[in-house]
Amino acid sequence: MDSNLRTRISRLFIIAIAIFLTSCGGSGNCPPNSSDNGNAATLQVITPKNIYSKIAETTTGYVVVKNPTAQPVKNLHYSLSNLIGSGGNVSIDDMSAKDCAIVAAYSQCSIKLNVPANAVAGSFAFNFNNTDKAMARSLPYSVNSLMQIGIEQAYYNETSGPDGISINYYHTVIAGIPYILVNGIVASNNAGTFNKIVLVNNQGVALPNQQIISGSISSAQGATFSILLPVPTGDNSTQTFKLQTQLIGANGEIIAEENSTASNTVSTSTGIGIADMLPEAVYLTTNNPEQTITFANTGDNIAQLQRLIASEPNIEVSFTPQQLSSGATTTATLKLINTTASAKSGSMLLNYNDGKSEKIVAGDINQNIAPQPTPTPTPTPTPTPTPTPTP
Secondary structure: OOHHHHHHHHHHHHHHHHHHHHHOOOOOOOOOOOOOOOOHHHOEEEOOOEEEEOOOOOEEEEEEEEEOOOOOEOOOEEEEEEEEEHHHHOEEOHHHHHHOOOEOOOEEEEEEEEEOOOOOOEEEEEEEEOOOHHHOOOOOOEOOEOOEEEEEEOOOEOOOHHHHEEEEOOOEEEOOOOEEEEEEEEOEOOOOOOOEEEEEOOOOOEOOOOEEOOOOOOOOOOOEEEEEEEOOOOOOOEEEEEEEEEEEOOOOOEEEEEEOOOOEEEEEEOOOOOEEEEOOEEEEOOOOOEEEEEEEEOOOOOEEEEEEEEOOOOEEEEOOOEEEOOOOEEEEEEEEOOOOOOOEEEEEEEEEEOOOOEEEEEEEEEEOOOOOOOOOOOOOOOOOOOOOOOO
């Protein structure tokens, strides 16, 4: 080969290498996302299990987007899909979506979801990406995210103290999922007077690194809240917790506190399918005699759904046994046969195999019962500050 030709080829090769190193920050190792938007697959997107809906007002649910890396993730788009039942009426708050279009390094933000008044059973999938919106595709299900979200009608009671607060969350998750959201509603008008809710262990000590996502806490009946809670690390780990209500004075001191008697647990596992029922309570009425529930496999193995039965003979169940892969969903329809039947509470049971053993998931199903709050929440939702004495 001519020596001049060899020299020109060598120079071209050196120039190409230089361009490559420059485009990859001098390291020669380009990031997974070749654009400047960052890698959306590194985000931790924490979704609630169910969002409560109320009779007379829109309810706000939250999705937390955390960036645990040293690089910002930009150009994020959020959308809803797999709309089941009333899930078709849920919307993303535009302002919160804009605020979360960029998630800085080692930071987090919250997307607000609006569930309209009178929403009955339903569910929807939450999607995110940072590709060109016209070519947007949802990222695949992974341990970073639990995507299908249920809608559950709020049910009210007259239970006293913190036990008058209802919560829902993922009870079992795959080891490696970093957080869950604990969603709650003040179901009773006798829950007490408080302006802070804390998750505590059996000794009354606050669980570390929990965070209120939903803003200020109210003790008014029907008030909702959302708490971000770290999941215990490791396989087969369990965390037990209770609800503690606190009344905080103007100077920041705790005036009163009370713990719930009921205990709750969140556990981790691996190599299993987890068939979650979304929602876990359904209210069939003359106005809404037929509703749809969703089963979502939030495990890392196949879930073999076998049978769904309702305790009340006046409820018709349409369900197809099937195998759900990790991240997959399916639905079942519940129908009130005689819409003039007397009010009655019942249950529904799902039998499935999680890949290791037989499991049962229980839910509530009610005929001609429409959840209604009592007319006036008591006691007063928040304390009245004591006036500052005049010098």
